[in-house]
Amino acid sequence: MTAVGIDAMEIWTGKLKLDLAETFAPAQGDDPGKYTKGLGLRASSFPDVYEDIVTMGANAAHRLMKRKGLTPEDIGRIDVATESAFDNSKPVSTYIAGCLEQVYDENFHHANKGERKFACISGTQSLDDAYNWIRAGRNRGRAALVIATDTALYARDDPGEATQGAGAVAMLVDEDPNLVELSAEQGYGSADETDFLKPNQQFPSVDGKRSVNVYLARMREALEDFAEVAGDIHPGDYEMIPFHTPFPGMVRKAAALGYRHIVRGTDVGDLLAEEIGHQPMRSDFETDDEFHAAIKEYTDALTETERYQDWYANTIEPTLEISREVGNWYTGSVHIARASGLKHARENGLDLDDARLLVASYGSGAQAEVHAETVVPGWEEEIGALDIDEQIRNRYDLSFAEYEQVHDVHNHETETDVEEFTAPENEFAFDGWGRMGERKYRYVE
Numbered sequence: 018m019t020a021v022g023i024d025a026m027e028i029w030t031g032k033l034k035l036d037l038a039e040t041f042a043p044a045q046g047d048d049p050g051k052y053t054k055g056l057g058l059r060a061s062s063f064p065d066v067y068e069d070i071v072t073m074g075a076n077a078a079h080r081l082m083k084r085k086g087l088t089p090e091d092i093g094r095i096d097v098a099t100e101s102a103f104d105n106s107k108p109v110s111t112y113i114a115g116c117l118e119q120v121y122d123e124n125f126h127h128a129n130k131g132e133r134k135f136a137c138i139s140g141t142q143s144l145d146d147a148y149n150w151i152r153a154g155r156n157r158g159r160a161a162l163v164i165a166t167d168t169a170l171y172a173r174d175d176p177g178e179a180t181q182g183a184g185a186v187a188m189l190v191d192e193d194p195n196l197v198e199l200s201a202e203q204g205y206g207s208a209d210e211t212d213f214l215k216p217n218q219q220f221p222s223v224d225g226k227r228s229v230n231v232y233l234a235r236m237r238e239a240l241e242d243f244a245e246v247a248g249d250i251h252p253g254d255y256e257m258i259p260f261h262t263p264f265p266g267m268v269r270k271a272a273a274l275g276y277r278h279i280v281r282g283t284d285v286g287d288l289l290a291e292e293i294g295h296q297p298m299r300s301d302f303e304t305d306d307e308f309h310a311a312i313k314e315y316t317d318a319l320t321e322t323e324r325y326q327d328w329y330a331n332t333i334e335p336t337l338e339i340s341r342e343v344g345n346w347y348t349g350s351v352h353i354a355r356a357s358g359l360k361h362a363r364e365n366g367l368d369l370d371d372a373r374l375l376v377a378s379y380g381s382g383a384q385a386e387v388h389a390e391t392v393v394p395g396w397e398e399e400i401g402a403l404d405i406d407e408q409i410r411n412r413y414d415l416s417f418a419e420y421e422q423v424h425d426v427h428n429h430e431t432e433t434d435v436e437e438f439t440a441p442e443n444e445f446a447f448d449g450w451g452r453m454g455e456r457k458y459r460y461v462e
């Protein structure tokens with residue numbers, strides 16, 4: 018079977034930065050440790066006044082096409098995943114194709130375009146769609162462009178405000194990929210949940226604490242389902258595990274639960290039992306409360322072991338480096354986690370040729386999905402082409418008063434006239450409104 022997977026990717030961060038410890042925490046009257054240690058975040062990215070989900074997605078896609086020497090005729094499909102769409106009918110992919118057509122002689126008239134919605138997991142679902150389209154032999158030798166783009170903004174003073182972010186990830190899905198090959202096996206954990214939703218509103222209604230528990234419950238189901246189809250998982254099977262990362266503290270919780278689950282019945286589980294005792298079993302306790310207290314105590318002890326901490330430092334920590342600087346990008350989040358892990362490996366001289374990744378996606382509402390990926394030779398060159406560190410460094414550092422203005426600029430309910438903080442250059446920028454209320458864009462040299 019020909020390998021199908023991600024051939025190349027590009028990342029585009031919103032060009033403004035809100036420093037959470039230095040700027041946001043003091044204004045909120047919070048201890049900076051809540052952000053840096055508790056949530057695990059240093060900063061959030063925000064779009065400048067001329068940026069939105071279309072410009073960020075189009076800019077990421079344009080860089081990708083330029084670097085790979087592609088023209089619109091090479092692309093048979095453009096799928097955009099977002100939970101920040103501003104139109105219930107016209108998909109963002111048509112806006113992005115329109116932008117790209119300004120800079121290419123050819124057009125995308127024969128490319129299938131769509132928009133995927135299922136909260137943050139729709140980025141991964143769009144990869145599935147592209148994978149299936151190629152596997153079905155419907156691609157006529159062409160590749161698919163998958164773009165995950167979001168402005169993850171919350172209402173002012175919502176607890177979620179600490180985890181905001183904005184950016185886009187563009188991925189080229191093709192046969193014989195140069196980055197990762199996707200596995201056919203997938204595990205799902207899916208249920209009708211009311212934890213985070215936007216019923217015809219821009220900013221989410223969130224039950225934050227519940228959303229954390231729903232994430233963990235669905236992720237556990239997905240892991241169990243994946244093991245059913247792919248076989249038992251050993252902690253040594255996967256070099257890295259990129260998770261959906263709304264904030265790194267969420268992944269800290271998910272990783273501990275995942276590890277506890279996968280070591281059961283393994284040699285690693287036996288060694289841990291000698292050190293901290295066996296995992297509590299429900300049948301040993303009279304009540305659920307007693308059982309849950311014992312599980313918490315066991316998990317706390319587990320995360321203190323050197324064995325767990327080594328595994329976490331190698332398998333999880335590298336995937337969180339970009340996220341700590343940019344916040345939650347919803348649909349793009351798990352894809353920056355993958356890029357972050359691979360970038361760390363390249364910078365530290367790790368040989369990941371043919372290494373396996375376990376990729377764990379999540380979307381509120383709620384669904385988790387787990388699949389495996391194989392890193393393919395060529396990955397170092399692809400990852401080495403990313404300039405995300407430079408983009409992160411070059412962001413304009415907002416004062417709190419400026420942050421308040423920027424939040425208003427992107428709030429659909431408020432009208433405010435704010436000067437741009439950075440100057441667009443060689444990129445697409447928002448250019449005002451059309452006669453039917455559509456957004457217009459231009460390429461700025």
Ligand SMILES: CC(=O)CC(=O)SCCNC(=O)CCNC(=O)[C@H](O)C(C)(C)COP(=O)(O)OP(=O)(O)OC[C@H]1O[C@@H](n2cnc3c(N)ncnc32)[C@H](O)[C@@H]1OP(=O)(O)O
Pocket residue numbers: 048049050051052054055056137176177178179180213223224225226228229232261262263264266267345347379380381
């Ligand atoms: C949205 C998606 O993308 C989909 C999902 O993944 S859903 C799952 C994640 N949910 C979200 O991201 C929803 C949006 N976020 C939120 O609603 C909120 O940010 C939140 C509920 C996650 C946390 O908000 P909060 O209640 O204000 O924070 P709070 O729980 O007090 O503090 C956060 C952490 O910092 C710790 N902390 C607080 N102050 C601290 C300090 N000074 N030093 C160190 N740690 C500190 C807390 O103990 C807590 O850690 P634990 O959860 O491990 O106990």
